[in-house]
Amino acid sequence: MAASEQRPPAAPGRGPATLRDIASVVGVSPSAVSMALADHPRIGRETKEAVRAAARELGYVANSAGRALRSGGSTSIAVVVPNTAQHVFGHPYFMHLLVGVTAAANAHDVAVLISTNPASDHDPAAYDRILRSRAAAGAIIASAAINDPNVSRMVDGGLPVVLIGRYPHLPHAVSVGMDDIAGAAAATRHLIVDHGLRRIGHISGPLEHQTALDRYQGFRDAIAESPEPCAQALAVGDFGEEAGRACAAQLLESMPGLEAIFAANDEMAYGALLELRSRGLRVPEDVALVGYDDFGVSRLTTPAISTIRVPAEELGRQAAERLFGLIWGTDEPVTHENVPIELVTRESCGCRPAS
Amino acid sequence: MAASEQRPPAAPGRGPATLRDIASVVGVSPSAVSMALADHPRIGRETKEAVRAAARELGYVANSAGRALRSGGSTSIAVVVPNTAQHVFGHPYFMHLLVGVTAAANAHDVAVLISTNPASDHDPAAYDRILRSRAAAGAIIASAAINDPNVSRMVDGGLPVVLIGRYPHLPHAVSVGMDDIAGAAAATRHLIVDHGLRRIGHISGPLEHQTALDRYQGFRDAIAESPEPCAQALAVGDFGEEAGRACAAQLLESMPGLEAIFAANDEMAYGALLELRSRGLRVPEDVALVGYDDFGVSRLTTPAISTIRVPAEELGRQAAERLFGLIWGTDEPVTHENVPIELVTRESCGCRPAS
DNA sequence: TGAATCTGCTGAATCGTTTGAGCAATTGGA
DNA sequence: TCCAATTGCTCAAACGATTCAGCAGATTCA
Numbered sequence: 001m002a003a004s005e006q007r008p009p010a011a012p013g014r015g016p017a018t019l020r021d022i023a024s025v026v027g028v029s030p031s032a033v034s035m036a037l038a039d040h041p042r043i044g045r046e047t048k049e050a051v052r053a054a055a056r057e058l059g060y061v062a063n064s065a066g067r068a069l070r071s072g073g074s075t076s077i078a079v080v081v082p083n084t085a086q087h088v089f090g091h092p093y094f095m096h097l098l099v100g101v102t103a104a105a106n107a108h109d110v111a112v113l114i115s116t117n118p119a120s121d122h123d124p125a126a127y128d129r130i131l132r133s134r135a136a137a138g139a140i141i142a143s144a145a146i147n148d149p150n151v152s153r154m155v156d157g158g159l160p161v162v163l164i165g166r167y168p169h170l171p172h173a174v175s176v177g178m179d180d181i182a183g184a185a186a187a188t189r190h191l192i193v194d195h196g197l198r199r200i201g202h203i204s205g206p207l208e209h210q211t212a213l214d215r216y217q218g219f220r221d222a223i224a225e226s227p228e229p230c231a232q233a234l235a236v237g238d239f240g241e242e243a244g245r246a247c248a249a250q251l252l253e254s255m256p257g258l259e260a261i262f263a264a265n266d267e268m269a270y271g272a273l274l275e276l277r278s279r280g281l282r283v284p285e286d287v288a289l290v291g292y293d294d295f296g297v298s299r300l301t302t303p304a305i306s307t308i309r310v311p312a313e314e315l316g317r318q319a320a321e322r323l324f325g326l327i328w329g330t331d332e333p334v335t336h337e338n339v340p341i342e343l344v345t346r347e348s349c350g351c352r353p354a355s
Numbered sequence: 356m357a358a359s360e361q362r363p364p365a366a367p368g369r370g371p372a373t374l375r376d377i378a379s380v381v382g383v384s385p386s387a388v389s390m391a392l393a394d395h396p397r398i399g400r401e402t403k404e405a406v407r408a409a410a411r412e413l414g415y416v417a418n419s420a421g422r423a424l425r426s427g428g429s430t431s432i433a434v435v436v437p438n439t440a441q442h443v444f445g446h447p448y449f450m451h452l453l454v455g456v457t458a459a460a461n462a463h464d465v466a467v468l469i470s471t472n473p474a475s476d477h478d479p480a481a482y483d484r485i486l487r488s489r490a491a492a493g494a495i496i497a498s499a500a501i502n503d504p505n506v507s508r509m510v511d512g513g514l515p516v517v518l519i520g521r522y523p524h525l526p527h528a529v530s531v532g533m534d535d536i537a538g539a540a541a542a543t544r545h546l547i548v549d550h551g552l553r554r555i556g557h558i559s560g561p562l563e564h565q566t567a568l569d570r571y572q573g574f575r576d577a578i579a580e581s582p583e584p585c586a587q588a589l590a591v592g593d594f595g596e597e598a599g600r601a602c603a604a605q606l607l608e609s610m611p612g613l614e615a616i617f618a619a620n621d622e623m624a625y626g627a628l629l630e631l632r633s634r635g636l637r638v639p640e641d642v643a644l645v646g647y648d649d650f651g652v653s654r655l656t657t658p659a660i661s662t663i664r665v666p667a668e669e670l671g672r673q674a675a676e677r678l679f680g681l682i683w684g685t686d687e688p689v690t691h692e693n694v695p696i697e698l699v700t701r702e703s704c705g706c707r708p709a710s
Numbered sequence: 711t712g713a714a715t716c717t718g719c720t721g722a723a724t725c726g727t728t729t730g731a732g733c734a735a736t737t738g739g740a
Numbered sequence: 741t742c743c744a745a746t747t748g749c750t751c752a753a754a755c756g757a758t759t760c761a762g763c764a765g766a767t768t769c770a
Contacts, residue, residue: 421756
């Protein structure tokens with residue numbers, strides 16, 4: 001079925017219609033058809049109507065390769081995930097992000113390409129190739145480590161790029177994120193001020209991620225601003241549930257009389273919950289617990305985990321809009337923008353009685 | 356070419372390199388470069404090496420539009436989600452599917468385009484346009500309602516399409532799915548045979564989804580094959596947590612002495628769990644519960660919900676491989692293939708004591 | 711020595727679309 | 741009546757990669 005005939009002009013069933021097919025139906029040149037569809041003022045009203053009718057009839061959609069080639073720029077954007085697929089790509093955060101991005105892209109009739117790192121490390125990264133091949137007109141980069149050299153290479157690569165998160169060492173980069181420092185401080189402050197807890201441990205993410213750094217910073221800020229002295233402890237995890245267990249164990253060792261744990265994400269908070277439960281400690285009566293993210297996990301556990309809600313979908317939507325602004329040049333170059341976050345109190349901090 | 360002055364040959368920083376840039380560096384024609392990169396036998400070894408060196412030097416990646424235009428066929432595949440974005444796209448199922456698809460696509464150096472329905476209903480669907488515009492060489496269609504006319508239109512549209520799920524009314528369609536009937540029967544049989552329960556209710560999905568139909572069918576099969584008589588009841592939900600609550604309430608009304616509930620997915624099982632708990636009924640002691648899917652939700656609840664594990668990632672991977680087979684013509688046209696599923700017993704059916 | 715073959719490349723055409731230049735017909739103004 | 745301006749289209753040239761026919765030069769064989 002791959003062998004195509006010589007192409008009798010505008011064979012009705014054979015493959016998608018082209019400008020030429022419409023042209024031969026209407027009886028004008030392909031150029032006229034192109035201009036008619038673009039609503040060019042120099043094309044007559046009748047011709048335009050005839051062209052549009054024929055286009056609808058034949059189900060014409062412009063060949064994206066032809067268009068991209070001629071007008072230098074595709075109608076796609078890429079969402080790239082620099083980290084290995086297993087680690088981040090499978091995370092609910094990414095899914096919500098993607099929903100936001102596709103919603104915005106759909107509204108502008110733009111296709112979304114997703115790209116992760118290939119397994120091999122010496123090869124040029126997959127997303128690198130996508131941008132160089134001009135398959136996408138720009139890219140949204142999600143959750144990169146701060147020392148990822150690819151990110152700064154892409155930012156400097158001349159192609160429109162929007163980063164998700166905060167990148168203090170890339171001052172020229174356009175980014176959309178949230179105030180993780182304030183969020184973490186709010187979570188910690190809630191434990192200190194509203195629940196009167198004084199001996200608090202933090203389970204952080206890997207410290208080469210800005211997000212982990214910022215949440216740790218917010219934690220320390222809240223401790224520091226407390227009028228009454230608080231004791232703090234740190235255990236460094238990797239955002240995974242198992243690390244949460246291990247870090248909770250570590251905190252219990254290192255800080256006798258631990259009253260509360262603030263974990264840098266909900267997965268680790270859940271891990272901590274399991275560890276505490278397995279040691280016979282009650283949450284929140286013996287140890288209070290707060291997480292971060294609110295992507296479903298924290299709502300389901302018993303007790304439900306109090307957390308900071310990250311509006312990932314909104315993040316994705318704004319990143320996409322910002323990217324369109326860069327691509328079409330319709331935007332003042334805002335360097336960084338934050339979406340609002342919110343403390344969600346549930347049972348694990350002691351706000352509502354665990355049922 | 357009188358216009359050769361316009362283009363200072365291979366300006367190093369200006370935009371991605373083209374074949375011409377390499378050609379002018381090496382001192383051969385663009386054709387030779389193309390053939391060298393394709394490892395054509397009629398190109399000399401030295402030239403090939405020089406070309407490859409220059410290509411690496413300039414960071415050359417073939418312009419995807421140019422290549423697609425000439426060789427008729429892009430190097431992307433599309434993943435389309437016919438349902439509204441809110442409903443299905445945000446589901447963990449989709450995320451796992453996507454991980455599998457991208458993993459397979461990455462391995463073959465193929466880009467993945469994702470597409471959802473636009474809001475408007477009268478417009479040609481977004482994925483329709485993607486295929487017609489040849490932006491993607493083929494498509495994987497995820498979770499469509501059985502009466503979705505777009506699906507059969509795409510299947511008959513002449514472009515390679517792989518469906519995910521079972522489509523008994525589209526006998527020619529290539530699809531990858533799982534045996535939902537067997538899975539549901541296994542879940543129900545577990546309640547009957549292993550736990551000795553006899554009065555069982557089913558919370559199904561919307562019955563215009565084949566998945567919902569099949570799981571209901573499996574439920575009834577297991578009831579029917581039971582040597583001892585069982586009582587059954589049905590409540591129809593929409594795969595959402597709220598519907599799970601409502602359906603559980605409905606089942607408790609309609610079937611006095613209800614001993615067990617088999618829900619067609621984990622979200623609804625979780626809703627049922629909440630409803631049972633709010634009525635003071637213990638799970639599994641008073642009412643046993645089994646769900647379906649195992650995308651994280653069921654593992655986190657207390658008690659953890661027994662369920663059927665759906666290998667969505669594997670589903671995505673196989674769908675992608677099947678699609679490549681269709682596109683490149685390297686495959687016998689297997690019509691339908693199943694991935695294996697597995698019963699995962701946890702606490703909600705009574706297999707392990709709830710901690 | 712001359713013809714056939716092989717080797718290594720060039721030139722031109724092509725994919726489908728867009729766009730500026732330009733041409734023929736019509737209309738307007740003086 | 742004649743020169744302009746306007747209207748409505750056509751032509752040709754791109755965009756970048758691929759591919760096939762063909763052309764020199766070198767090599768082989770008779």
